[in-house]
Amino acid sequence: MPSERELQISPVVQESLMHNSRTLNNLQSLTASLFGISAGVLGLESYAGFLYYVALSLLTAVLFYVVRVAPTSLASGGKGKKAPLDTSRYFRGAYDFWAGGLMNGFAGFVLTWTLFYGLVRA
Amino acid sequence: MTLLSKTITAFGSLLLAHACYSAREHTALQSLRAATTATLTSSPATAASLPVDIIIETIVSTFILLLGLVLGTRPLRPLEWRVWAGKIEREGEEGFTDNAGAVDKDFMGNPFSVLESRPNFVDIRKQRREFAEWVQKGGAQQGQ
Incomplete structure (x- = not known):
């Protein structure tokens, strides 16, 4: 997290922060439910299902980076140019971006996983 | 898209x-x-x-x-104030559209637009002079 002094030097637009995190949250909860559906259809059980979820949510983060973050973050010239896999142009914490989906959509994933497992196998 | x-x-x-x-x-x-x-x-x-x-x-x-x-996600907005304000200056409304091409509802435009149109700094005498010239010219054209 940036210090108070850095925030004074280069201030942050709160509305952009909210807009970006809302966009990412929407995507994560939607895709978590989707992964639950496919895990239930596949009939995964215990650790296999959780591994499936972890792998696919990491893939979601990578795909979101490639589609939305990378084109502008890498192309902007001057001081705005970021290193590859650096999301600081749009998000405060790198951890929140890459691993936030694991916590965020977990409940939705388990819900749809059990629902579709029950629907298909019952 | x-x-x-x-x-x-x-x-x-x-x-x-x-x-x-x-x-x-x-x-x-x-x-x-x-x-x-x-x-x-x-x-x-x-x-x-x-x-x-x-x-x-x-x-x-x-x-x-x-x-x-x-x-299908919405385009992101730059976080740092200077990057964001620069994007507004360069691209204007076109930089803040959703996927369908419509401008975002919460797009405010230039954050310093208040400073650029301060009524205290308007040269009212110059404007009055210009208006008087315009009236004279217009009146002359109408008279002919």
Whole structure:
């Protein structure tokens, strides 16, 4: 997290922060439910299902980076140019971006996983 | 972009629904077969796992749906004030549109527009002079 002094030097637009995190949250909860559906259809059980979820949510983060973050973050010239896999142009914490989906959509994933497992196998 | 992402998402949903229905039918068939063999031979039939084509269809449809959903997200906005303000100056409304091309509802424009149109700094005498000239010119043209 940036210090108070850095925030004074280069201030942050709160509305952009909210807009970006809302966009990412929407995507994560939607895709978590989707992964639950496919895990239930596949009939995964215990650790296999959780591994499936972890792998696919990491893939979601990578795909979101490639589609939305990378084109502008890498192309902007001057001081705005970021290193590859650096999301600081749009998000405060790198951890929140890459691993936030694991916590965020977990409940939705388990819900749809059990629902579709029950629907298909019952 | 929005049409592309919607098409991909719809196609993926269709595939996923088909895979789900196939898996449901497969398990129903399996349990029916198990019941009939149990009555005939009384040997416990092992529950076979899902056929490979249904597994492949499920995974492929998940990837397609994921791609469609990611493509359908709204464009992000720069976080740092200077990057954000520079984007507004350079691109204006075009930089803050959603996928359909409509300008975002909460787009405010230049954050310093208040400073650029301060009424205290308006040269009112100059404007009055210009107005008087315009009236004279207009009056002359109308008189002719």
